[in-house]
Amino acid sequence: MKIPPVKGTRDFYPPEMARRNWIIDGWKSVSIRNGFEEYDGPIFEHLMMYQIKSGQEIVEQLFSFQDRGGRDLAIRPEITPTLARMVNQQINSLPRPIKWFSVPRLCRAERPQKGRLREFFQWNIDIIGIDSPEADAEVIFTSLDYLRMVGLTSRDVRAKISSRKLLACVLRGIGVEEGKFDGMYALLDKKAKLPADTFEAMLAEQVPDKEQARRISDFLALNSAGEIERVVPLNDEIRAAVEQMQSVFATLELMGVAEYCVFDPAIVRGLAYYTGVVFEIHDIVGELRAICGGGRYDNLLRDFGGPAIPATGMGMGDCVLEILLHQKGLLDSQVPPRRLEYFVACADAACAKAMYSVAARLRAAGHSANFSYKLGGLSKQLKEASSQNAARCVIIGQEYLDRQELVIKDMLSGEQTQVHVNQLLPEPGGTT
RNA sequence: GUGAGAGUAGCUCAGCUGGAUAGAGCACCAGAUUGUGGUUCUGGGGGUCGCGGGUUCGAAUCCCGUCUUUCACCCCA
Numbered sequence: 001m002k003i004p005p006v007k008g009t010r011d012f013y014p015p016e017m018a019r020r021n022w023i024i025d026g027w028k029s030v031s032i033r034n035g036f037e038e039y040d041g042p043i044f045e046h047l048m049m050y051q052i053k054s055g056q057e058i059v060e061q062l063f064s065f066q067d068r069g070g071r072d073l074a075i076r077p078e079i080t081p082t083l084a085r086m087v088n089q090q091i092n093s094l095p096r097p098i099k100w101f102s103v104p105r106l107c108r109a110e111r112p113q114k115g116r117l118r119e120f121f122q123w124n125i126d127i128i129g130i131d132s133p134e135a136d137a138e139v140i141f142t143s144l145d146y147l148r149m150v151g152l153t154s155r156d157v158r159a160k161i162s163s164r165k166l167l168a169c170v171l172r173g174i175g176v177e178e179g180k181f182d183g184m185y186a187l188l189d190k191k192a193k194l195p196a197d198t199f200e201a202m203l204a205e206q207v208p209d210k211e212q213a214r215r216i217s218d219f220l221a222l223n224s225a226g227e228i229e230r231v232v233p234l235n236d237e238i239r240a241a242v243e244q245m246q247s248v249f250a251t252l253e254l255m256g257v258a259e260y261c262v263f264d265p266a267i268v269r270g271l272a273y274y275t276g277v278v279f280e281i282h283d284i285v286g287e288l289r290a291i292c293g294g295g296r297y298d299n300l301l302r303d304f305g306g307p308a309i310p311a312t313g314m315g316m317g318d319c320v321l322e323i324l325l326h327q328k329g330l331l332d333s334q335v336p337p338r339r340l341e342y343f344v345a346c347a348d349a350a351c352a353k354a355m356y357s358v359a360a361r362l363r364a365a366g367h368s369a370n371f372s373y374k375l376g377g378l379s380k381q382l383k384e385a386s387s388q389n390a391a392r393c394v395i396i397g398q399e400y401l402d403r404q405e406l407v408i409k410d411m412l413s414g415e416q417t418q419v420h421v422n423q424l425l426p427e428p429g430g431t432t
Numbered sequence: 433g434u435g436a437g438a439g440u441a442g443c444u445c446a447g448c449u450g451g452a453u454a455g456a457g458c459a460c461c462a463g464a465u466u467g468u469g470g471u472u473c474u475g476g477g478g479g480u481c482g483c484g485g486g487u488u489c490g491a492a493u494c495c496c497g498u499c500u501u502u503c504a505c506c507c508c509a
Contacts, residue, residue, distance in 0.1 A: 004500070007500080058507090061507075061509090078509045080509075106509095108508085108509080110507070111506090113502080189508095270507085270508060272508090289508085293508095293509095315509080347468085348466085348467080377465065377466050377467085377468095378467050378468055379466095379468060379469070380465085381468090382469035382470090384469085387470085393469080397467060398467085407468095409468075409469090411470090414468090416468085
């Protein structure tokens with residue numbers, strides 16, 4: 001009986017595994033060079049953890065189960081609740097700022113489509129304990145630092161930045177009722193996907209007051225937070241939000257990534273737990289879903305039973321990223337191929353015993369080494385060495401039996417040299 | 433949950449308005465090659481044409497159902 005793979009999952013054969021490792025290694029090295037420390041948690045948690053902020057609707061998109069003790073558990077669909085739990089547990093002993101990163105494997109029971117699967121990897125970085133805009137800027141910078149490192153330029157991707165706080169006080173300033181904010185957020189989030197007139201019609205439906213609707217449209221057309229007084233009169237609240245936004249951009253400018261960044265008032269990040277700066281990075285054509293998204297979530301730790309400590313962070317999934325990198329030709333050109341340092345071949349069946357010991361000694365010395373299980377002709381073995389991308393071949397033949405000499409063949413140049421076995425290898429059982 | 437497209441070899445696909453033993457390229461295995469690889473040549477293995485039913489003398493081809501998959505909607509932590 002043939003059993004198919006589970007919907008929305010991927011098998012990682014060696015070529016795919018090499019791509020996955022390359023992406024994840026890049027995430028980790030960029031995290032570390034930006035001063036983040038790695039953490040991880042369990043792959044399942046109490047179901048309740050995902051109900052706290054998300055409600056029943058989200059629970060239907062979880063893989064959940066009961067253990068034998070009747071506990072309701074769920075495979076993690078995100079790692080932020082785990083982070084909040086872990087940080088809360090040790091909040092009094094953790095030095096701040098807490099700059100942590102993780103690359104969790106996550107599962108969501110959604111219907112798969114382009115750039116979205118049911119099991120994926122997501123790079124998360126978070127800065128906890130700092131409420132200044134510079135922390136938001138650093139999260140955005142770190143995201144861009146990775147994308148820039150793998151070869152994506154400001155002609156490929158764009159970081160669209162806004163602020164929930166700014167949006168809220170502008171809406172308040174325009175006179176929109178507080179109760180309509182959630183609906184507005186959901187609508188704004190869709191703006192990029194909708195034709196302009198459809199969006200205008202939906203806006204008019206939610207905001208019947210023509211003057212208010214016009215000012216909202218004007219706000220959405222702004223290119224920088226500094227222009228906001230053209231839409232709504234400044235007050236202390238708005239002025240403070242504008243200054244925060246400007247600090248984020250100023251810091252990004254100082255860090256040298258301004259060309260990637262743009263103020264986009266339509267970025268709101270769904271119905272998530274964001275409270276301040278929010279951002280998404282998109283491919284510039286806008287053909288794919290967001291490469292990554294994040295923002296400030298100052299209430300989350302408190303909502304998980306801890307103290308009110310500010311936090312900001314971001315998540316980047318591997319699916320969209322991989323599609324984009326492939327499209328730009330940045331994947332196969334950069335993912336390192338399989339490498340083997342030595343392939344040990346024997347020119348004569350009489351040398352087969354030496355083949356095993358030489359291979360083992362190479363391995364003990366820390367080198368990667370393979371040999372052929374079939375004692376075919378030398379040309380067969382060299383062919384096998386080529387197909388395994390061996391850098392060098394060690395050929396064992398008559399000169400080994402006579403003088404303990406090995407032929408070292410450089411597979412790129414074809415050059416061959418003869419060396420005594422003890423010259424290439426430390427004594428078996430020796431210290432080095 | 434809704435809608436549309438697609439399922440033929442490990443992969444990418446061809447297969448005309450229904451016709452005889454279902455093909456190609458790549459990949460894989462073997463040989464040419466018993467002391468020298470990448471190229472080339474020759475040969476080989478591998479398919480219940482997603483599955484079930486129907487129409488027909490005859491179905492990979494047409495019809496219905498079903499499953500899977502892709503894309504979009506919903507949602508997007």
